[in-house]
Amino acid sequence: MPIFEAVRMALRTIVTQKLKSFFSLLGVLIGVTFLIAVVSIVEGMNVYMEDQFANRLIGLNTFTLRRNPGINTGNVTEEEWRSWMRRPRITYGDAEYVAERIQTPVVTAQFCSDRMTLSYGGKQAKDIELMGTEPTYFEIKSIGIATGRIFTPQEVKAGVPVLVLGWELAEKLFAGLDPLGRDVVIQGLPYRVVGVAEKRGSLFGISLDKFAVMPFRAPARRFICPLGVLDELQIKAANPGMMQVAMAETEAIMRTRRGLRPTQESNFNLQSAEGALEGWKKISTVLLTVLPGLVAISLVVGGIVIMNIMLMAVTERTREIGIRKALGAKRRDILAQFVVESATLSTVGAAFGVGAGIGLAFVVRALTPLPAAVAPWSVFVGVGLGMIVGIIAGVYPASRASRLDPIQALRAE
C-alpha cells in the first residue's frame, strides 16, 4: 500500500548516508558493472571481428591455401606448431596446379610478404610490409587505386621492378611530391612507383596503409620468400556458398597432388575469414559462460550485505515499527515497506552499476580500437537482477520486522 512512501524513504536514506550506502551497494554495483562492461566489450568485439578483422585481413568470400594457418586467434601448442613446420611448403607448382584444375569460378593470387626497409632520396621507411603477388590481389582485397595503375600480368611474368604503394607509405616517402614515375630503393635496387592505393584506415590501431605491392617475380622476391616457394595462394569466390565448394575442391586437388591416403591428414591449411574467427569465438564463448558466474557471485555477496543493512535498519527502527503497528499497520504493510526499501536500495546500486559499466565500455572504446557497444538487453537484465536481489535480500529482515511485538517495539530506544 505505501509503496511510494517506502521508495521515497529508501532514497532519502541513500541521500543522507551517501558513504554508507555506497559501501553497502558496492556488491550489487560491481556485479552489474561487470555484466554491462563485459557484455558490451564482447559484443563490440564480435562486430569488430566479423566486420573488420577477418574480412579485411583475409578478404570477403576468400580463403587461403597455406602450409599453416596465417591467423591464429586461439592458442597454438608447441607440438602443433612443430608439426606445421614439418609440412612441405606451397610451391609455384602447387599454386598453378590448383588454379588450373579448380572448376568453381574463382580469382586466385599467389602471395608472399615480409617486412622490409624502403627508401627514397634521404628518406627511409622501415618495417614496411612488402608483398609480392599478382594484379588479382587488389581485387581479392578490394584495394582501390588512388592514382596511377596496378601492374599488369605481363609485368608479373617478366618480373619487372614496379611498385604500388600504400597511401600512408607514399605520404611518408614523397611528402608533397607526386610519387608516380619515381624510383624507390629496396635492398639497393630501384623500383618504379606505378600506383598509389586508396586509404584503408586502421585495424586494432595498426595502420593498413603502410605497405608496398610488387609483382611476385620481381627481383626482391628472394628477400621475402625462398625461391620457388609461396606464403599462400589466395582464392576468392563470388559468394560464401561457392567459396565452400571451392575450398572442398582445393582440398581434394591438393591431396591428389601430394598423394595423400584417405587416412592421412592434410599437410596444408585452408583458412577462411570464418575459420580465422574460431579462436575468438571460443574466447567469447568462455567469457560469456564465465560471466554469469562472476555476476552471480558479486550479486550474492551484494545481497548478503544488503540483507545485513536491512537487519540493522530493522533494529534501528524498531520503535518506528512499533508506532506503525500501534496505528494499524498489518504484518504485510510492514513486510512490504521493508522489502520495497531493500529493493529500492539494490535497484539504485544496480542503476549505478549500469552507469559504471557503460562508462567502462566507453573508456575501453576511447583507449582501444575496440568498438564496445552497450547491449540494451544487458541494461534491463542488470537493473532487473538488482531489483530481484534486493527483494530476496529484503524478505528475511522484513519478515522479522513484521513479526515484532508492538508493545516491545514501542518500548525500544
Added chain:
Amino acid sequence: MSDRVIHVEELVREYPMGGEKVLALRGLTLSIRRNEYVAIMGPSGSGKSTLMNLLGCLDTPSGGDYWLNGQEVSRLTDDALARVRNKEIGFVFQTFNLLPRASALHNVELPLVYAGVGSRERRERAVRALTRVGLQNRMHHRPNELSGGQRQRVAIARALVNEPSLLLADEPTGNLDSTTSEEIMRVFSELHAQGQTIVVVTHEPSIAAHAERVVVLRDGKLDSDTRNRAAA
C-alpha cells in the same frame, strides 16, 4: 449495551517469568460508557500498563473477555487487532512516538495510510485534525522543530484523525512541564466536551482530577471507582 464503548469481564493477564507465572491482572471487570472521561490510576505494579495494552488492543488477555464498541476483541489475530487499533483506537503516548523524519502532517496521515484512505482525502482529514488542535501553522514542521506541547498536539491530532471510538492516553503529560500539561489537559477536556470517549492512564492525581471518573487499580484488581466532582 450499545452505550458501552468498553466492557471487560474477569480480565486476566499472566506473564511467564523465569518458569513461574506472574499475574498482572487478576479478574478485572470494568465498563466505560460512550463520552465518558476516565482516569486509570494506581501505583506501579498495579497492572495499569497491562490494562492499557489490553484496552488498546496491543495485547490479548490470558482469560476473560473484552468487548470494544460491541465487538469481542479478546481472541483476535494480530492482523485483526491491527485493524481494530486502526479504526477504533487513538493512542497518545508519554513519549509522543512521532516518526522523527516525517512532517507533522505526514505523521497525522499515517493511520489513514493504513486504513487505505486515498491521498487527497487523507490530506484533507489530516489538515482538519491538526487545525482542531491548533497546529494549522505547523503542519510542515518535523517533530524536532516543535516544542513538547506541540508534539503532543500532533500526537493527539494523529489519534483523532480516524475518528476512533476511544482515545487512549498513556501518561500524556509525563514528559511535559506543568504549564504545557495544563494546556494538553485543556485539549482533552475540549475533546470530551465534543463527545469523545477518553481514557487516561496516569499516576498523577492532578491529571486524574481532570477526568469525571477515576478508576484505581491495586495488585491487578479494581481498588476503587469514583465519580470526580471537581471535573467540569
